[in-house]
Every structure is written in C-alpha cells, then in structure tokens.
Amino acid sequence: MVVSQTPREVVEELARRLAREANKAYASHFRQILKVLPAGLGAEGFHDWLASLDEKGMKALAAQLEQVEGKPRPHFVSALKRARAVVLGEKPLREMPSSFPEALRWAIERASLSVRTLAGASDVKEKTLWGWLAGRQLPSSRAAVEKLEEALGLPQGALAQRLSRWGRQKFGVHDKRHRRFTQAFLRLAARARYGVPWSDLREAERKALLREDEERWGRSSNRQLRTSQAVKTPYRLPYEAWPERAQVEWRGYEAFAAAPQRSRQRAERVLRGEEVAARPVRETTLTRERQMLERFYGYCRNELGLEPGLELLTRVDLVESYLAWRWRRYDEDVHPLTKTETGFIAFLKKLHGPQGYLRAAGYETRLEEIKALEKRLARAGVDETPGYHAVEPLLETDDPLYWLVEGLKLLLLELKGLVGDLRRPAFPASKKLQQEALALYRDAVLWWALTAHPLRAKHWYGARLDLKASRQGEDFPPGEGHLGREGGVYYLAYRKREFKNAASKIFKAYRDDDLIRFPLQDPEHPHLSLEVDGKVSLNELVHVYLVEVHPRLLGGGSAGAAPLFPRLESETRLRAAVSQRSAAVAALPGVPAGVLPFGPHAFRHVVATAIVKTTGSFEAAANVLLDSIEMVARHYARFAPADRYRFGWRAYGEALRRKE
Template identity: 30%
Template sequence: MAEAGDCPLARPPASPAPIRGSGRAEPDPTATYTAPTAIILLPFLLNKEGEMVQEVVDIPTYSEVAKGIQERFSAGTASVYISHLRSFMRDMGVGDDDPAAALMELTEAQLHQWATGRPDNARSAIRRAQEVAKELHRVRLLRASLPPDLPGRLRFLMQQKGIGVERLARASGIARDNIRRILTGSTPSDPSVLRRLEEALGAPGLLWEVARPTAGQRLGALPKRVLALATHLVKGLSEHQRNRFYRILRSLLAARGLSFSSPDEVLEEAIKEAMEMARREPPPDPYSLSATAGDWPEPLRSEWEVYRRFSTDLARGTVESAFMQELVFPKKPVREATLKRERETLDFFFGYVRARGVSPLTLRLVVTQPELVRDYLAWQEARKGRVTASEGAFLSFLLKILNPERGFLLQAPRLAPSLFPPEDGWQERVRQAREWLKGAARRLRIESDFNFGNAEPLTRLERPLEPLIQAEGRLRAALEELVGDLVQPRFDGLSPKYVGVALGMYHDLVAFGLLLRTALRAKHFYMAKTDNLRIVEGRVYLAYPKEFFKNSDSSFFKHVPQGEWIWRMALEEPGFPPIAHVVRTYLTEILPRLQQEGFLFPLFKGNGHLLDRRWRAFLERYLCPYPVRVPVIPGSAETEEVVVKPFGVHAVRHLTATQAVKATANSTMAAFLLMDTEETAFAHYARFIPAEMVARAAAAVFGGGAPIWRGDKA
C-alpha cells in the first residue's frame, strides 16, 4: 500500500495564509494533522479580504465586569461593589473600555496594599470583581474552543464537566431522553431546557447562543390568527425565504418571552422584523464551495456534468461523442438523491481546500491527494467532535470513481490533465491512491461511533440476535402500558402528545420487528411502499422486484427473470415473538392515523437518515441501558458484562449471518438469509464457526473419529 507521503498523486498543499487578527471560533483547517483523532482548537476564520485569521480571546473590559457584578448580586450590594471598583480603576488610571488585566492579575499583597485605609468591604468588593473577571475570561476561552453546533457543544461541555447523561439529567431536571435527542441533533422548542442545562454545566449562555436561531420553532403551519395578521405583511418572499420567515418569527417570539396569543401590535412588530430578516440572505459558509449557488468554477462544473451523465441513464446508448462510447458505465444507474449527496460532500471538501489557500480555478474531481484527504477528515472530526456519516459518504464517492473496473476517473484521465499527465503508469498511481483511501475508509468505519464494530461483542454469543429480540420485547411492553392490547389498541384517555408517542412506537415496533426477522437492507424499509407487504396464511412477507436488490446482478439472482418480485418471509420461529397480528393492526389502525402517503413506514419519509435516527433511539432506549453478559472468548464458560453501544441498521445482517453460521457450522444458510453468494458469506463469516464443531471435524479428519457430515445437523 502506498504511504501518504510517497503516493504519486500527492502534492504539497499551498502555503497557508498568515494568521492574525480576530474572528469567530472554528478549528484551524490550515493545520496538518498527524492522526485522524487529533483535536484542534485553534479558532479560525476567513476575513473580508479572504485571509485566514485566528481569534484572539479578549480580556473582559471593566464595563463588562461591572455589568457582570450587576447580574450576580442584588442591586444594593452591586452598587457598593461597583463604587469600589470605580475607585480601583481611578487609582490604576484606566477607563471603562480598557481590559481588566490589572484586576485579573492582582495579587493578594497588592490588594492588601490598595485596600489599606479604605472601608472594610473594599477588599471583598475587589475580590468579587476579580472573580467575575476571571469567570468571564474563562467562559470566553471555553467559547473559543467549542464546536459550532448544539450537539457537539453539549457533548464537549459534558466531557469538560466529567458527567454523563444520567448525572446531567439529575442535576438539571431534564429527562434523559430529551438530553439524548439534543445530542443527536434535535433542538428543544422550550428555551428553558437549555437554560437549565447551562446551569447544571456551569456554562451560562453557551448552549443558547448556538441554538437561538432555531429555538422555539415547531414545524408546521402558523396559527390561523397569526397567519391572517401576516398576510398583508409578508409579500414577495420566495419559498425558501418564507420558510426562513416562519423559523425566525418563532425564534423572535421565544427569545422575547412572547407567544402567538400576544397582542396584535406586538405580534405585528415581530412579524415585520422577521420578514426583514428573512429577506436578508444568510452569510455564506466559509467552509463550503456550493455547486448550487454557482461557486464551482466552469471546468469543475463541466466535469461534474460529464460524471452525472456517466452515472445516470442520460448517456447510455447515445452517440453524442466517441468519448462516451468508450466508457464502461456502472451496472446500475445512480439515483438523483445519491448524486445530490455526493455533490454536497464535495462542496465541503472543496470549501476546505479553498480555505487551505488553493485557488478554486485549479479544483477538479481528482481529489485523491492523501494529505488533503487525511487533513480534511481529521479537521471535520475536530470540528464536529466525532466521526459522522458525511465523511464516510465522501470516502465512498472517492472509492467509487477510482474503481479499477468501472470507475469514472480511471476511465477519464483526460478530464484533469494538470493532475493526470498522459504518460505511462498513471493507472498504477490511481491504484495506489485507491489503496490508501480504502485503508482510510476502513479506519473511519472503526473509529465511527455508529458502526458494526459496536456490535462485535454480540457475535461472541451463541445467539447474537437474542439481545435485540429482548430489546424488541421491552418496546412491546412499553407500548402495551400505553395502549393495552396491541391487537386492539386503545388511544382514548391519552393526551394528543402521548397518542403521537404511541403511534411512533407502534410504527417502530413493526419496522424493526420485520428488520430482525428478514435481515433485509435498510433501503427495503425506508423506501418500502404499502404494496411491498403481504400477509398470506398468517405469514408476513416483504416483496420487492429483482432490480430493488443491490446485488441483483450476482449469481444468487442469476436465474431470476428481470422484473420478477422476490418474496421474503418474516420468521415466526421459536425465539421470535409473533408479529403477524401486530402487522395487521398496524395496517388497519395505525397507518391511517399516521397520514401515510404510500410509504409503508411513513416516519422514515423515504430517508435513510431518519431510519438511522429512529433505529439509534430504539437501541439507546431498549438495548444500550441493559448490560449483556457475553463469553470472554467465544465458546468459553467465563463471561463478562458489556455495555453495547449503538450500531447501524446494516449490522443486523451481520448478526443474522453470524447466528446462522454458529447454528449450522457452514455458510449456506447465512448466504440464503443474506440473499448473497455462498463464497461471499464464507469469506465474511467462516470465522464464527463454533470451536467445538471445528474440533469434532479435526478429530474426524485426523483422529479417525466418526464423520460429522453424515447424519449430523452440521
């Protein structure tokens, strides 16, 4: 494998611009990281001239210290303290707007000398002022190193405080589930939630300042009274501006302690202000080079258009150019949603490269320089506080275009002559870059907090799916507490809020119950329509056309005609609680209440990210809080207790195949359950064949023992 430094595609990045001045806090994209886990807390910004600047955290001024005293003490006490502070400032010869450096650095001996001959409370007043100044400075230093998003900032503050969700819930009085929702990207509509968390963490204002633009919003139509009031005020707004207007109006009302029932004149003033704010375009993201906004230079846009035609059906069968005729197209057209996601990942990468000092005019789809890719991944991790799916999608795109058989870039070196000189050996350089990227993708999956590695402890069990089946049982029990019998659920007596909770729980019980019983891919659930489900003779089936399967061109589907539907039965064997009667009730009682629009599971809305979010919430509530006893070594009697971390939906397929191999000692059943080839199943899961079965096979082969492959279940 090629190392980062000697890969032929590697080129030294441009020298970073000088760092100076002040600005807002961001991790420094000019730094070169030596490890993907490096945490960089250098505040970074691009100023108006396009130069990179580093934030200098200012010492609070005396006027700010005086204001802090007024906020922390009663009016009488604050007045006395500020009076002594004025005397101190006069003796030091400083003004209100001067930094309070002398106050912060004041020693006990200097304070004693200054306070001699003054009233008794003078010394106490200056001490309190010094404490306020140091606290203001501490908060500023902390703010300079904080992530810019609410989940990352809350996670950072919890780590600084050394507390977890449980302790924070007890200290703040906020429910654990609400804290977990904030950590996964949700913004509470009640500002007091963030205030209470800030008090518990000792970080006043640090959460509210990043959540304020969206706090208080609830998606949906405005109340009719406010909508009628706004009709004559909101005119000429685009759809995007109108959506921004709704969010801003709710934020303004929440920030000012108002509601939609406030007097008309107050509402009208807020509506006008929200309208003006909505008309103003938001400041551009310095770390994004947006294709949709026209920021991509013409050569890059042209390359992307060729790639788009290459990836979709647009160029198939055309004779528009000899170049297109020479290409080997992907086996399946790429969906528009996938192309959009790929373009968005490139927006952020190109924005980062621009921040490194590279001219946008030199950017191409050839983004395989390992140094830049490595530094970008580490910078994103430092910025967000964790590895996310966006970085995985970025690497997946690079690996796809570098595929040695059908990759777009490998077939089209002429698109980037400056980085791909047309000389012998360029294919080998691309191959080496691809090998490096494969290693990076592997490491990224390992370091991610939402991957199959978190499910590995369950593979030591004889029945790896058992903890998930128990988690499903806990979800059933919680739902029965709300609605009683699952076949005839009762929603009367529940508040509207808990009716919505119960419907969501019923939705997830059916979706994840079928996921455990079929081991299908995530797409088969978030894209499922109502006609994909059948109930025949008491059995539940999920049916999809052959083309809907990712590996439809593999030998497993070789003899299945194109367009034929594949039926997959949901298992109702011992070990799985019955689900057919629950599915019937879901179709007749629950789905109509969810106002579905053709989707079998409408809360996923055809979006894999929403499926991942609800799956994670399911694990965090019903699996992760319950430690699992697993063998220290697979097959051993000695056990240990492990706390399972959340893992992805795709891990269910791995656990299903592992359980099949452990039960049968061969990969045939695993291949059938995964609907994949036996060679693939053997390559991935042969290592899970139980040791005792291997020992019996060895005894039969080498020790003359009785054969195990005749009359034995294995």
C-alpha cells in the same frame, strides 16, 4: 328441569337488589328499563348488554324513555349506573379491560365507588385520577397503583400489569447528546430489571443504572475518536455553493454514470454517440460520491483558493496534499488512514479508468499514478474499523440474536402498557401519548421485521404501500409498493433492481422487475411468532398496523404509493428511530456492558454472527443476508479462529456419527 327467565324477571331480580343495597327509588326507576329494551334482547344477554353501556348509551336510553312516558325521569341514568355496577361486581377479573384507563374505570364501577371516594381511600389526588381515567397521562409510581388496587379490592398486580410502560418521569439526565436514548434506557431498565418504574427505585438502584449509562459512552472506536478530534470548523463545500461550471460537470457525470441498463435514457445517449458507464451506479452511490467531492472541493477552495472543477482530480499531487491535510487534524495515537480515504481513492480510480468519466469528458487521465498512490497507502495500513462497534458486546455472546429478540419483547410490553391488547389497541386520549403510542407501534413492527428479515436500510426507509392495490381485510398484490398479502399472510416484496448487489450471481436467475418475497408468517422461521403475554405473531401486528396505525400516521391525503413507515422516509430518520429504540436492548437484565445506540445495519451483523455461531456455516448466513459467502465472512459475521476450529471438529464428529 331448568326454567329459563324472561327479561322482566331478570330486571325485577336486579331491582330488588338495588332496593336492598341502594334505595327503593333507584329500584323503581330501574324497572322502567323494560319500556326501552332493544328489540330481540333476551334474558340471557341482558347482563352483558347492561355491562357494555357507557354514559352516552345510558343518556340515549333516558331520552327514549322520556319520549315513551312524555316526561323526563331525572334519576333514571343514576339508577342504570347503580344496576350496571351490580352486574360488573359479579364479573370475573378475566373480563377486566386490557388498557389501564378502561381497567381503572371498570374497577371503580365494579366497586361502586366515586372518584372522590377512591381518591380519599388511596391518597391519590382526585385530579390525578381523572387524568388517568381520561388517558391524558399514566401513573409514574407503582406504589400509587398498588394503593389503588387495595382500595378497589383487586388482587395485587391487577392494574399494575396493565402498565408495562410507566408514565413520564424525571430522570435527571444532563447529557444532551444522548438524552433520548438515556431516558428510554433508564425507564426500560427499571421495569426490566427491578419490575418497578424509575420513580420507585431505591437510590442505590438509580445510581447503578446512571453509572452504567455513563460508562457506556467511554467506549469509543477509532472512527469516533477521529471524528471527535477533527477540526471543528466545517470545510465541506456544499453542491449548492459550487460554481456553475462544476455543477454542470457533475450533472454530466450523473447522466453518464446512472443511466439504467435497458432504459430509454441509456439507449438515447448511446444513439447520440455519448458515453455511458459500463455498470450503472445507484442513487445512494451517487450521493456518497458527491459528498466525497464536496469535501475535496472544500479543501481546494478554503485551504488553497482553487476554483472547484474536475480538472483538480487529475492532479495527483493535489490529492496527496488533501490526504495529508486530513491526517494532520488527528492526534498522534489515532490511526489516520481509514475506509474514508481508501473510498476516495477507489472513486478516483473509477474516474481515471479506461471507461471512466474523465476520459469521456476529454480530461487527461492518470490511472497508473493513482494506482501507485493506492499501493503506497496500503503499505501504511488501513484501519478497517468494523461497522458493528455499537453491538460488539453482543457479538461476543453465544447467540447475539437473542438480545435483539428480547429487546423486541420489551418494546412490545412497553407498547402493551400504552394501548392494552396489541391486537385490539385502545390508543390514549391524550394527543401526546397517542402520538407516542402510534410511533411505538410503528417502530415495534419495524424492529420485528428487521430482526426477521435483516435487509439493508434503504429497503425500510424506501418501503412503500400501494394504497390503490391494498384492500382492508382482503388479499392484495404489492402493486407499486413493497407489501402484499396472500392467503391472509402478509409479505414484503422487493424487485431485483432494488438490491445493492443485483448484478451479483445471487440474483442471476431473476429479471430486473422480478419480486423477491419475504413472508411475515412462516412456521419454519424461528422469530415470526413470540410469547409476549400470550403468543402474538408479526403477521397479526402488521394487520393491525395497516388498519389502525398506518392511516393515523399518514394523516390522509395520499392516494398512490405511501410510505410503509410514515415519518421514517429518510435514512437519517430511520437511523434515529432505530437508535432510540435500541435502548431496549441495553436495558435487558444480564446484557453485556457497553451496548451503544445502533442503527438498522447492525441487525445484519448480529443476525449473520448468530447464524454462523449456531450453525458453523457462513453459507447459511449468506443465504439469509442474500449476499456472497466472501462478503459475509469479510464484513458481517464475527467468527473467531477458535470458533472455526471448534465447528470444524464438530462437523467432522457429526459426519462420523451419521456414518455409523
């Protein structure tokens, strides 16, 4: 028969150990803890309670004891620390905290060492150790961490595995254009390929990574060559510099072109007898069209001295001279005609068309002449440089999506090195490291969502969270935002009108405000749950992100619809963040050479190509991208004729086997 202990017996047992291993005075002081034990604390939970005490808790107990005894007991806290170290020494390594600062503190207390003693035993400066313990910085050398493990009696890797992301290091990067990408690439590649931080690499390994990074920038597309060879002096005339008449004309075009279907604005214009576009254009299209005019007007004023205005668009000879001037800026070996020029011609066709704005504004139109110019340009041949140049090396592999998923895992491991447990993150004390950890958590969630649901960029930088509708730990509808929760599962939600191709047959059965939902937890989806030091799901990370990360990034002050990804509310910022994180893909072992920084739109190319290469079906890729089969075949999926041939025979063979 086992007789359970009382709290007094447990305390006495620990006091005797203190008397043997430290001194009798500590034992005597420690016994006084019986006077201030929390009510209801039993013998079974005593050791866990003592192990959980921090310095603040110990001082609070000392203050209680002083009230009970009527006088201070100066050595009581020291006795508690000694007793806590004894308890921690008996703790198994599996109870070691997940974040590096807490794990180091735990190991020091478990070994009953002072920071000064540990510094002498490990050849790590005492000041440096205090910085690591406070979370103000992280080690930049694995060798130093291994010395700590040896001095603390820990198995090899016990501390190092908590440093997937190593501290700030000097990389010797001189190229300012791609500095942030290169620094991230070198740091991540050192860890992913060699298992050590940059500072511990051998000289040959460093040179190999630097050479690989330098070589990637020599792979330029025709579009990039054109940009680099263009005249450096700016010629664009910003909208703010247009004369008042040209600005009034543009505002008139905006009202004509952008009045939404079935809106009051559109109805009122029609009732007043004013013209409206047959199909309203989106805000992003308006921005692109205004930029076309800014370039054209800049040429007209700066090169020809003409005053900007819509009447200039009625002069086909002027349009021809503008195109010729653009092309003269490039070398002979660079193809001059691209989608930039053909897009401008398409804009002119729309303006000159039977339902275009030039006719509605009273200008003479020249649609047939514009069409004739378009045919002449077509005979010259358009360089349709694809939008996937940066990820082209990935698209040549059998499963391009594999690299995005592995890059995500590397980002999550780096995040783990900053915050410990991804589900219960401990953010660094250093303000700089804390901001870095918060941004990385946000970007990892964004990267994962992009991989699982490759929507267009505007769906991410325009995503909102309705703070009035959302409730912590409970289900909630998206409200005015784009994130909801149902049955404990988060989902993205967008209205039909928020899709670029909302007028296509893909969305024909939906009304403008109907929601299209994208779940963040689905057992049938192959990439919503990953093995990253144990299985973790996107749904779990989104919950932590909303509860702990998002409020800190937002900084308070917002009561309505807040950005779902704070500080990434513009396409430029979103593209910059994704491009920097894409270094994780370039850093992977075995990745094809030449991967360049890529933005959110590249995810659509990679996902579409991966699905088509795996299934042989353009329709399957079109379903995921919510686009037409023709659009996917023309713009997104990289599927060579040989692949089509092979998959055709494979499909035939599978049909024969089913028939048998």
